Amino acid sequence: MNSLEIKNAVINVMNREINSAVFSQKELDGRDQIVQEYIEKLVKKFLNSECLTLDLAASEPAQYLVGQSEDFIEVAEKLTQFYFEAIKTWEEIPEGDLLFFRAEDGYGKTYTGMVKLDFSAKYIHLIDYDDDNLVTNKISQNKTILPNPGQGVSCGIIVKD
Incomplete structure (x- = not known):
């Protein structure tokens, strides 16, 4: 697969x-270099992983993802709501965001996907000011860091053509 042109993307x-x-x-702006690179790496990693390959008829969410004439954002919202309602009480399932995209490669093949981006916690520095306007550098933990696209994703759907 060569580089992808992002047609639609929403998180x-x-x-x-x-x-x-x-x-x-x-x-999301599909022409933005960060968005382009992130989605392209995720797709490549996902397709090169040991993912399960199914016929489109075997996956109702995949059918809905590619079969709707609705606005792309509306489809993403409905699938997110359905997914969130299904997992919200399961603490075993890591928190994360859902990324939806439609892209095309240089050969005219279309890739439509929904991938779950599990959060990871990372430590960061913060620059803060106290009441006397003095700089106070702090250490904090950000619990909503998206995965590195080279890591891949553990849960998702990508429909090719």
Whole structure:
């Protein structure tokens, strides 16, 4: 697979702390280098993994993902809501976001996907100011770091053509 042209992409946040999903009302900019690189690496890693290959008829979510004439953002929202409702009480399932995309490679093949991006916790530095306006450097933990695209994803659907 050569490089991908991102036609549509949206990321929806699933947040157990507020017991809700936060839906994007705008698509990601598929021409943005970071978005392009992130999705392309995820797709390549996913397709080169030992993923399960099924006939489209065997997956209702995959059929819905590619078979709807609705707006791409609406399809992503409905699938996110369905997925979030199904997993929100299962603490064993790692928290994460859902990334939806439609892309085309240089050969005219279309890739439509929904992948779960499991969060990881990383330590970061923060620059803060106290009441006297003095700089206070701190260490904090960010628990909502997206996975490195080279890691791959453990859960997702990619429909090719």
